Amino acid sequence: MDPKDAYLILYNFLCCAGWALICKIAVQSIFSDLAANTNVTDALSHVYAASHMAQLLWYTQMAAIMEVVHAMLKLVRSPVLVTAMQVGSRIFALLAVAYAPSAQAQWGAGLMILSWSLVEVPRYAFYILAILTGDATKRTPYWLFWLRYSLFAVLYPSGITGELTVFFKAASDGALLHMFGPFAAVLYGKILPAVYFVGSPFMILNMVGNRKSAFKKRFAKLPPPPRGLVWPLDSKGERSSTKINQQIVAAAVGAVNPTKASAVLRSRHWRFQYTKHLRAMVEEQCKSPEAALKIAQAGLNKAYELFEFVAPDGTSTSFKDAMAGKASGSETFHTGFIQGQGKQRTDRLEIPYKGKTLHGKELMDQVDAWVSYGTIEPSCGDAIKKCAENPKWLDVSDRYFVLLGAGSAMGPLLVLMALGANVIAIDLDRPQIWKRLIDIAKNSSGSITFPMKCEQKDCKSEDAVIENAGCNLFTDTPMIRDWLMDLYKGKPFTVGSYAYLNGALHVQVSLAMDSICRDLSEKRSNTSLAYLCTPTDLHLIPEEAHLAQKDHLQEYSKDPYCMLIRLLSGGSKLISNVKPSVKGEGGDYYLVNGISVAQGPNYALAKRMQHWRAIIARSKNCIVSSNIAPSTSTLSVVQNRTFAWAYEGMPYFKPFEIFAPETSNAVMSAILFYDLNDPRSVGNPKVKLSNPNQLFSYGSFHGGLWRCAYEVDSIGEASVFLYFGRVVWPYAVAAGGAAAAFLWTSGHMKVKTLNNQSDNQ
Numbered sequence: 001m002d003p004k005d006a007y008l009i010l011y012n013f014l015c016c017a018g019w020a021l022i023c024k025i026a027v028q029s030i031f032s033d034l035a036a037n038t039n040v041t042d043a044l045s046h047v048y049a050a051s052h053m054a055q056l057l058w059y060t061q062m063a064a065i066m067e068v069v070h071a072m073l074k075l076v077r078s079p080v081l082v083t084a085m086q087v088g089s090r091i092f093a094l095l096a097v098a099y100a101p102s103a104q105a106q107w108g109a110g111l112m113i114l115s116w117s118l119v120e121v122p123r124y125a126f127y128i129l130a131i132l133t134g135d136a137t138k139r140t141p142y143w144l145f146w147l148r149y150s151l152f153a154v155l156y157p158s159g160i161t162g163e164l165t166v167f168f169k170a171a172s173d174g175a176l177l178h179m180f181g182p183f184a185a186v187l188y189g190k191i192l193p194a195v196y197f198v199g200s201p202f203m204i205l206n207m208v209g210n211r212k213s214a215f216k217k218r219f220a221k222l223p224p225p226p227r228g229l230v231w232p233l234d235s236k237g238e239r240s241s242t243k244i245n246q247q248i249v250a251a252a253v254g255a256v257n258p259t260k261a262s263a264v265l266r267s268r269h270w271r272f273q274y275t276k277h278l279r280a281m282v283e284e285q286c287k288s289p290e291a292a293l294k295i296a297q298a299g300l301n302k303a304y305e306l307f308e309f310v311a312p313d314g315t316s317t318s319f320k321d322a323m324a325g326k327a328s329g330s331e332t333f334h335t336g337f338i339q340g341q342g343k344q345r346t347d348r349l350e351i352p353y354k355g356k357t358l359h360g361k362e363l364m365d366q367v368d369a370w371v372s373y374g375t376i377e378p379s380c381g382d383a384i385k386k387c388a389e390n391p392k393w394l395d396v397s398d399r400y401f402v403l404l405g406a407g408s409a410m411g412p413l414l415v416l417m418a419l420g421a422n423v424i425a426i427d428l429d430r431p432q433i434w435k436r437l438i439d440i441a442k443n444s445s446g447s448i449t450f451p452m453k454c455e456q457k458d459c460k461s462e463d464a465v466i467e468n469a470g471c472n473l474f475t476d477t478p479m480i481r482d483w484l485m486d487l488y489k490g491k492p493f494t495v496g497s498y499a500y501l502n503g504a505l506h507v508q509v510s511l512a513m514d515s516i517c518r519d520l521s522e523k524r525s526n527t528s529l530a531y532l533c534t535p536t537d538l539h540l541i542p543e544e545a546h547l548a549q550k551d552h553l554q555e556y557s558k559d560p561y562c563m564l565i566r567l568l569s570g571g572s573k574l575i576s577n578v579k580p581s582v583k584g585e586g587g588d589y590y591l592v593n594g595i596s597v598a599q600g601p602n603y604a605l606a607k608r609m610q611h612w613r614a615i616i617a618r619s620k621n622c623i624v625s626s627n628i629a630p631s632t633s634t635l636s637v638v639q640n641r642t643f644a645w646a647y648e649g650m651p652y653f654k655p656f657e658i659f660a661p662e663t664s665n666a667v668m669s670a671i672l673f674y675d676l677n678d679p680r681s682v683g684n685p686k687v688k689l690s691n692p693n694q695l696f697s698y699g700s701f702h703g704g705l706w707r708c709a710y711e712v713d714s715i716g717e718a719s720v721f722l723y724f725g726r727v728v729w730p731y732a733v734a735a736g737g738a739a740a741a742f743l744w745t746s747g748h749m750k751v752k753t754l755n756n757q758s759d760n761q
Contacts, residue, residue: 004075005131011066012131016124018060023117025050026110044110048097057113061094072572074272081569081717085199090116092192093163099180100166100173108165115159122147137217145218149211156207160200167192198724209641226310228475229319229512231504233308241504242270244306245601249274252299252612253281256291260284274601275593278608282538282591285693286584292692293619296612303511303609309477323515327478333451335487336469338438344397344420344445349388349670352662363388374548374655374707379698380627383674383681384667393673396421397446400491401530402484402520404473404513405499407433409634409661410532412496415669417444424449424487426480427499429470438466451483473499473512481516485524494625494676495520496530497610503602510606514613521622528623528683530672531610533696535628535705536594536712540697545706546590549577552654552709565718575714586690592706596713615692618685625675625683626695630657630703632664642720649719649726655704664701671699 029050033043126148130136171189231239254261285292309322371381406425441448497513581588675683
């Protein structure tokens with residue numbers, strides 16, 4: 001057994017045993033009093049005074065401080081700041097009940113202790129079995145799983161109620177005030193209740209979300225037998241992603257630095273350590289153009305060698321071999337086609353933004369405002385303006401756009417169809433997807449071409465067309481590639497990779513798209529590539545953006561709220577975005593670390609493979625449009641409540657701005673048209689760059705991430721707190737006003753009563 005696991009099992013066992021004893025003592029005390037005809041509130045008020053309770057409660061709850069240490073050391077996945085706040089609130093309550101006699105001898109103390117113990121016993125037991133079984137979701141006993149994710153619905157409110165009664169009693173307890181001073185009255189009487197008022201709903205809602213997610217995973221259907229592009233089997237017979245992810249990154253950086261490759265393979269906590277290794281790899285790429293391309297090619301080669309392609313009969317081969325020739329078998333795709341009947345709009349560039357549709361001077365002014373504020377780079381502003389100044393670029397009726405993941409929320413489908421483009425749509429063979437895509441096409445001035453399982457002429461209705469449309473990038477990869485190679489020969493293709501999936505599936509779909517992009521760009525003339533880069537990645541940035549980071553850091557380092565967050569987190573939050581430059585051939589390069597660890601190493605690898613293909617294709621004289629898109633409030637993002645809350649609070653940190661999908665789609669399409677039409681675009685391989693990775697330094701609509709004072713991964717919690725503060729503030733003001741009115745009325749009535757009594761005397 002891993003020493004870390006052995007330690008965590010021992011720690012959780014001791015905590016579980018401690019809380020079980022506390023629960024036993026509390027229950028015995030309550031039932032003993034009830035048997036003696038004591039009422040419930042009095043029975044609860046005697047719990048803390050029960051034999052051995054005080055000492056046992058003190059040591060068991062204090063042991064929870066180690067949970068913060070575990071999070072800091074990455075022994076567990078818990079967020080440090082959230083864990084510290086949860087444990088800290090318990091410690092404050094423990095100090096109050098330990099040093100305030102009046103807080104001990106009231107019903108709330110017993111309710112608090114009983115609630116804590118009933119929550120903690122199954123929680124720690126669950127952690128033990130999760131480590132032993134290796135699967136917290138499916139292998140733990142159902143009854144324990146249910147208790148772990150259900151008891152909070154009753155015990156969190158009861159525990160919070162008990163804690164608040166302890167706080168209010170402690171605020172006026174002479175013994176506690178004598179020991180800790182008058183500030184304790186403010187802390188327990190005002191500050192902590194206010195924190196609970198704001199934080200308790202967040203904590204309970206977070207557990208509701210965790211419960212929903214856990215039950216969804218627990219009862220998820222077993223996956224179908226592997227088919228198509230899959231992760232390879234490991235030594236345990238499982239298709240795990242971690243080791244393969246490491247091997248691909250190690251192979252990439254190992255092409256120029258074997259020492260760093262060894263460090264990647266030695267990493268035992270890849271889930272939390274991948275960021276530093278990716279940075280080391282990008283730093284190696286900065287040394288020379290040759291190093292950048294060697295790393296990219298080695299990484300992709302390794303992915304093709306490691307991943308498997310499983311045929312319908314269950315036989316498998318490497319993905320490299322599967323894509324080496326034409327698809328095996330006689331099965332091929334037929335071609336479907338729908339011509340839209342809508343009116344073509346090509347007279348001007350329009351950008352929807354905050355309820356308005358910007359164009360002309362109003363659009364130019366807004367672009368200048370974004371550049372001035374730092375939300376986008378000047379090169380991005382120039383690209384959008386150039387597109388606005390050249391409306392002929394919007395006539396895409398003679399262009400063919402292959403959209404891999406046509407229905408993606410961040411893809412350019414709607415913009416292209418409105419402008420009369422010829423769209424070749426690749427998406428899953430699901431009727432609901434194709435009903436939407438075909439409806440869009442019919443109401444547009446463009447056309448849509450798509451793969452079908454049968455001849456379109458054999459379909460007797462539109463519903464039949466919808467039923468037979470589409471394909472699967474995982475299982476049909478060679479067939480899709482072959483179909484596209486033979487489609488519209490001689491026509492210029494722009495192949496865009498827009499498909500997105502969660503977790504390990506994202507790597508698979510990125511590799512599938514890469515194989516299609518590789519073969520079309522290298523074997524079909526007049527093919528260009530298009531990508532949407534994420535701002536939450538490692539990028540080379542202009543020196544101007546680096547200097548803006550410094551200016552914002554100087555400003556925010558004096559901000560009281562930022563100072564408080566830094567203090568409470570021990571410096572683990574609000575980490576400086578300003579990093580030393582990296583020396584390489586062609587000068588100094590500045591990096592921004594936009595990676596969010598929570599997104600995971602698979603997301604990072606999937607996006608990195610797209611970077612690799614982009615610079616390789618450009619080195620082979622292919623036009624590549626690969627620009628950073630802003631953080632966008634797509635449905636897949638805002639469904640995660642924590643991300644949605646963080647997005648609401650992020651604009652506090654200049655120059656962050658979160659964009660609506662329609663705005664992001666429009667601006668990124670404008671930059672795409674610029675890259676395809678203006679020979680001065682860095683997407684044009686004839687434009688000289690000091691390093692291939694500078695392809696991503698220009699045209700960036702990063703939404704402020706590149707120029708923010710702090711790393712984006714370190715502002716999440718602070719942003720969530722800002723959001724809740726803004727939401728709760730009006731209610732807190734109203735509650736305070738009501739309380740003040742009540743106190744004034746009560747005081748006024750008391751004075752009036754005294755005056756009446758005086759008059760009667």
